[in-house]
Amino acid sequence: MGKRTQCANGNMNMNDGKLYTAIGLMSGTSLDGIDAALIKTDGQGGVEFGSSLTIAYDEAFATELRNCLGTTQRGTDVERTLTLLHVEAVEALLRKANLSASDIDLVGFHGHTVHHNPKAGLTVQFGDGALLAQKLGIAVVCDLRTQDVLAGGEGAPLVPIFHAALVHSQTKITPPTAVLNIGGVANVTWIGKNEGDILAFDTGPGNAPLNDWVHRHTGQDMDRGGEIAAVGTVNTKSLDKLMDSAYFDEKPPKSLDREDFKGLACEGLSLQDGAATLTAFIAHSVAKAQPFFPAPVSNWVITGGGRLNPVLMKNLQDVLDGDVVSADALGWDGDALEAQAFAYLAVRSKLGLPITFPTTTGVKKPLTGGTLHSPACG
Helix, strand or coil: CCCEEECCCCCCCCCCCCCEEEEEEEECCCCCEEEEEEEEECCCCEEEEEEEEEEECCHHHHHHHHHCCCCCCCCCHHHHHHHHHHHHHHHHHHHHHCCCHHHCCEEEECCEEEEEEHHHCEEEEECCHHHHHHHHCCCEEECCCHHHHHCCCCCCCCCHHHHHHHHHHCCCCCCCEEEEEECCEEEEEEECCCCCCEEEEEEEECCHHHHHHHHHHHCCCCCHHHHHHHCCCCCHHHHHHHCCCHHHHCCCCCCCCHHHHCCCCCCCCCHHHHHHHHHHHHHHHHHCCHHHCCCCCCEEEEECHHHHCHHHHHHHHHHCCCEEEEHHHHCCCCCCHHHHHHHHHHHHHHCCCCCECCCCCCCCCCECCCEEECCCCC
């Protein structure tokens, strides 16, 4: 394990201080693969970061998973395959860390979101927690969004309490700070100076519309390094049409499905101009989040795959108030952060600690969540 970071999470229930060894798993809406990360944590103030890795989906499975987006049907062959790929990811991480299953207390299993409609009281993540626990011989916490949605919350974003813990544990930046995760959907956590002062919501599309655009025109899974957008020109008419969505003026809490901005406004543009326009769209939609912050921020910390796109990072710096830095500049692992968060949330779930809050999902009171599957009975 790496350096231990002391993280403050506000006024929570206390446990006996035991450090749990946990693995977190994340299959993001960008459809690129599985992130797996190892941490030790008490679910509150102590986090020690360990090994992490990413297992990329092959093109055939990524296409199968893409074709399932929007479905509510569970128990499919695709869901079983997804679960077994997560088994392989955990086994690979254990080998990398020179650990065995008996060394791990919990696995936090997000699964893959295929449908998210909290207004209808529904969120669907592919992934069989019972099967994962059985195959690994490790207890698994999964289904971390449903309880919040059934209680009237948005069920997203889930990682703000982890973002806040990390911000309050470091000294390189001073709150108020915004942590922006750009995966398939982009979400922001505003973190104030006082512990417990957080606000979080989905800002708008992340990489999903851009990835889909590039995939449809080239067969590639993304605009790596922003190389396609870099030689394109933003079409202001198309950008204005994209920005005309009422979502951006809705008061948080609010959340999105990956497909909410699918196939809009860029038809008729060249590959390069469409990529440039959709990249600008991500940044401009993030800028629309700023008026909702309780106070302006001095720094934006960017995590997720979007931080690896220099064109997007420049666009963000151009339109946002405050400095824009990659999570890696703070010593965080921008590729593993969400997986680490789900390990952290799994421990909080086991301890009955809140994982969602009125200011992060709109749920009426702080709420725990998740379903625990033991390896013996699933």
